[in-house]
Amino acid sequence: MKWKARHLLVLALAVVDGLASGTPVLAQSDPLPSWNEGAAKQAIVKFVEATTTQGSPKFVPPAERIATFDQDGTLWVEHPMYSQIVYCFDRVPAVVRAKPELANVEPFKTVLSGNREAIAKLSMDDLFKILAATLTGMSVEDFKAEAKKWLDTAKDPRWKRPYTELTYAPMQEVLKYLRANGYRTYIVTGGGQDFVRMYADEVYGIPPEQVVGTASGTKYGYTKNGKPFLTKEPKLLLNDNNAGKVEGIYLMIGRRPYAAFGNSTGDRQMLEYTKAGAGERLAMLVLHDDAQREYAYGPAQGLPATKVGTFTQALYDQATREGWVVISMKSDWKRIFTFEP
């Protein structure tokens, strides 16, 4: 009770202060200063105004205001490789120290060799073995401790900064702008749910319960002292990619988003499902077309092909056909990162 009363009082005083001084209660300054004027920025502002202005025919009640964001390539850098994959490769030596018999078993042998060419040729099956060995088979607390150590120390080689600083300033503004207008922002990522939950609150202001990701099962057990704990099992519960994103949204949120943001073919179904709802819906795709300030890859629009965050021409054409908005990093974003001036 006491906390709530004080909270209300502070709020009241702030508002009254604003009214008395004649200044507007909420500043009317540009909520998206890192965006150039253009169709993409306009689409966002138009969407927010249509769905949150009382009396608008497209008004959405606050409880239903859900916006979902892919993470890798949409909120932060995913090239040359998803940071979580870098984490998994970095963990291999420690895994082999704990289980020395793996040193001569593939794919661990190849990873330990440091032979980049050989590593680049590893199959998807090999990759899954590395993910399983580095992300499962330990208690959730042990996993968190290891991941935290890495997140605190590992640096991206190009920007020489922690991976968690490589988030896009314009997208951070969209998150804040939506939340300031009553939207709850969710991450819906193909990345590991547990991994992203480690930093999503600090990095994006998105709490763990609003992170939906690829998830393995857990197993309940007891320590020798009878204290219960969960172990991460090598059993895939939710493959949160492609159609799995829609299934994950249905499972974990149970509401259809009003806005969805992605950057690759893995986000197609999430955007389709979002746009298929009644009323005003927003679907946006980030196109990485800025090799100088970040990276350029597609293969849409003649950009170089990639296996990491593929944006096909078919996806681009579908976006055009269905009224999704493609964000050009190069022309829509004034700056890329928050650490830039």
Place this chain on the structure above:
Amino acid sequence: MKWKARHLLVLALAVVDGLASGTPVLAQSDPLPSWNEGAAKQAIVKFVEATTTQGSPKFVPPAERIATFDQDGTLWVEHPMYSQIVYCFDRVPAVVRAKPELANVEPFKTVLSGNREAIAKLSMDDLFKILAATLTGMSVEDFKAEAKKWLDTAKDPRWKRPYTELTYAPMQEVLKYLRANGYRTYIVTGGGQDFVRMYADEVYGIPPEQVVGTASGTKYGYTKNGKPFLTKEPKLLLNDNNAGKVEGIYLMIGRRPYAAFGNSTGDRQMLEYTKAGAGERLAMLVLHDDAQREYAYGPAQGLPATKVGTFTQALYDQATREGWVVISMKSDWKRIFTFEP
């Protein structure tokens, strides 16, 4: 923007009004009027005060305030049979009309016969067949339409009221009291997540994204016109009972609850996990010991044994040993239902 500004203004005026008139901003009346004075009521109030009073050594930041509630037998009546099972049996004739070949196949034949003795003898395997046939294999929209029809019309034979009116007044008060103190209340139920999400918001003020339940997988597809939709698949994704409740909490919330409420052995692990956290934690179990006003079953404390909501003596002893609080319906609750005077 506009909505938020108006909202703040209304809030401010209400608070200022309260201050000016000298009345307390928040009424200090008893938040749990349906509870008799006693250890159970005291435990709840003590927990809320310890965890929400600024400066308390046990203070919990608002973002971490999570309370989880089992549904059947904890928030509403589960005897003589879980309402969702009644729904599934009621749906069998329609399922057989759609697939006439099932009329001569067990267990559908027995259910259609109406022979209560034979129905009571159906195995768990038979029951799963009925659940799969009545809860999966249709689009999520079709499921919602059917469930809504039933919820709007079906009545409990003893109280002759819709099942959704058979919620416990004292527990409704606990939900509201916790929320008024910054807790987010979740249902964590062995019942079907989709089914409970149909009414949880209206009945308990708990939105869909705060309902964790037994969940089947869904499959993404398109109508002939290219509109995407989800089909409920007969594939169990999360068995939200026993240890599955903890796994469900970890998956869907990603935080350990500070308070957990249950009434049967299926809630044991959820309560263990809750109490294993640091700081002040509350674990409570509803004991159905009131045959006159509701039902009496255990077999704890010499109450009649039951297969629906079993509360064993071992669970009762564990509660005593580990400082969980057992709620006696008979002596702790002034009234059972909100429709009582």
